[in-house]
Amino acid sequence: MNVHFVIHEAFEAPGAYETWVRDRGHTATYSRVYVHEPLPSSASDFDMLVVLGGPQSPTTTRAECPHFDAAAECALIRQAVDAERAVVGVCLGAQLIGTALGAPHAHSPEKEIGxxxxxxxxxxxxxxxxxxxxxxxLTGHWHSDMPGLTPTAQVLASSEGCPRQIIAYGPRVYGFQCHMEFTPQVVALLIDATAGDFAALTGHRFVQQPPALLANDYSEMNRLLFSFLDALASATQQRQA
Incomplete structure (x- = not known):
């Protein structure tokens, strides 16, 4: 199985998704859009599409962020859905799935980091x-927004701070507002990229400060993510057989 990653920023790394690809013997290809690597020309280039997070939103324009083309990513997601590929969106990626399917993202009731x-x-x-x-x-979080809901979308998980944490848009299409792929290394990258923001976030009830973020154990959420990905890969391969 070939898994294609769309990576918006160096500090929004695939983390445990990449570990799963390696451990299961799959192959990985990448669109690191922050260094202007192109998106796939066709959904036939991959079996699973994983669209990762980023500080952008689906409404961010090319003028605001020249390396981020929301319309092109939505078109790729739509093509992958139509081709019955597996599609997983994380945070911004989940919001882009909703947007691609006609459901604009929304502001989350609470900011969640931790x-x-x-x-x-x-x-x-x-x-x-x-x-x-x-x-x-327990899962990782780093967001202020949440995905939109299509008429047929199912909310599979929610939290006290955000009612849309995991969404099924179809049998092989899933949006994760939460970050089950976090590892200590990925979290350290995020902290380094946003360190100046934490002073202003004191008092938010769902925001952990950097020492607590680095002390968290991410292994169990990674294990559960692998369980989901195993099931999704199996369903996708059976469909393609």
Whole structure:
């Protein structure tokens, strides 16, 4: 299986997604748009598309961020959905999936930065891709916005600070507002990139400061992410067979 990553910034790294690709013997290709690497010309170039996060939003213009082309990414996502590829969006990536399918992103009720619990909804508990998940689990967070909902989208998990944490847009299309791919190395990159922002965030109830961020254990959320990705890869390969 070939997994293609769209990476918006060097500090928004694939983390545990890349570990899963390597450990499962899959191949990875990349569009590092922050160094102007092109997007795939066709969804036939990959089996799974993973669109990562970034400080941009789906409404960010080329004038505001010359290396980020939201319209082109939405077109690629739409093509991948139509071609029945697996598509996973993380944070900004999840918001881009919603936008590509006609559901604009929204502002989250709370800013979340750190590790906080999410809870599977009834739909999430019944969903085959999340069969190994506990009802409540700790995941990473680093956001102020959340994905839009299409008429057929299912919210599979929510948190106290954000009602849209995991969304199923289709049988092989998923948006994760939460960051289950976080590792200590990825979090350190994010802290270095945004260190000046933390002083202004004191008092936010869902924001951890850098020492707590670095002390978190990310291994269990990574393990659960691998379980989801295994199930998604299996379903995708069976569909393609």
């Amino acid at each position: 590790v906080f619990p999410i809870t599977l909804t009834a739909a999430g508990q019944a969903h085959p891709m999340f069969a190994g998940f506990p009802q409540t689990l």
